[in-house]
Amino acid sequence: MRRKIQFPIFIVGCPRSGTTLLQQMLDAHPDMAIAPETFFIRKFWLQRESYGNLSIDSNYNRLIEDIINLPEFQEMELNAVEFSEIAWNNSRDYPSLFKLILEQFASQRKVKIVGEKTPNHLLYMETLQQFFPSARFIHIVRDPRAVVKSWQKVPWSNGSLAKDAEVWRRYMATARLCPDLVKASLFTLRYEKLITAPEENLHNLCRFLNVEFHSVMMNYHQKDCLTVNTVREPWKADSKKPIDKTLLNSWRTELSKQMVSDIENIVWLEMKHLGYKTQTNPIQIWLKKSLAAVKQDVVRIINSFKQRLLWQIK
Secondary structure, rough: OOOOOOOEEEEEEOOOOHHHHHHHHHHHHOOOOEEEOOOOHHHHHHHHHHOOOOOOOHHHHHHHHHHHHHHHHHOOOHHHHHHHHEEEEOOOHHHHHHHHHHHHHHHOOOEEEEEEEEHHHHHHHHHHHHHHOOOOOEEEOOOOHHHHHHOOOOOOOOOHHHHHHHHHHHHHHHOOOOOOHHHOEEEEEEEEHHHHHHHHHHHHHHHOOOOOOHHHHHHHHOOOOOOOOOOOHHHHHHHHHHOOOHOOOOHHHOHHHHHHHHHHHHHHHHHHHOOOOOOOOOHHHHHHHHHHHHHHHHHHHHHHHHHHHHHHHH
């Protein structure tokens, strides 16, 4: 069975910014269902060359099987046989298959509005809008120092504060520079505001989505949501608990002054755009950036000089 989608909602943001918490809140709404992380663009659309021509049955079958084998597919409680049967009678393209996932999920949950939460999809909002012209995007933004601190506790950290901070910087720059057509369908929500004034900000979000606010959204933690598997992903456990305001500023005690400075040196420009204040003196950040640039120029000049000497020797 397929349920027509009014407009799909995509919750996006830098990982560890509160996307799962927001998913839980919206999923508690009686008219909404938010699917877990499919990573559809990264796992399937960006791998389309490896799948090859989908008009070839074996290629198309492999793609369908890979979608069905996603752990999230089982957690959405979708019917694999029904999905496969519809897919074989569907248009053989990626947008149609992604749409089918959302349609089946909406049908299974008997809701009017369906969405999906993959933080990484922030990097591909333009592609998703081409897939779904009526799509709406919710970008949740969190203080980079809190994000990077949180990344230290997950298995997919890049291994250094600087590299993790660079991920946040890249995500924020991508959102800031996205096309106007995407921006017209984009709602930016601060994690800090969601935590300190949840009802007010959920009201604002519901107005953006043109749906009625329901108080059950505030009691999201009381709902048994199978689409958040804390056994498979234990770092999401806090999203099944009541709001904890103490998490907002835990980075202030868990990160040293030097660690904060290292993060801010990477992300200060995007922090400025978003209105976050740095602890590090802006002049110190500017001097460090300037010295790094000078050092790069000196290294480049020295290497160029060495190369010319080698040519002369030869």
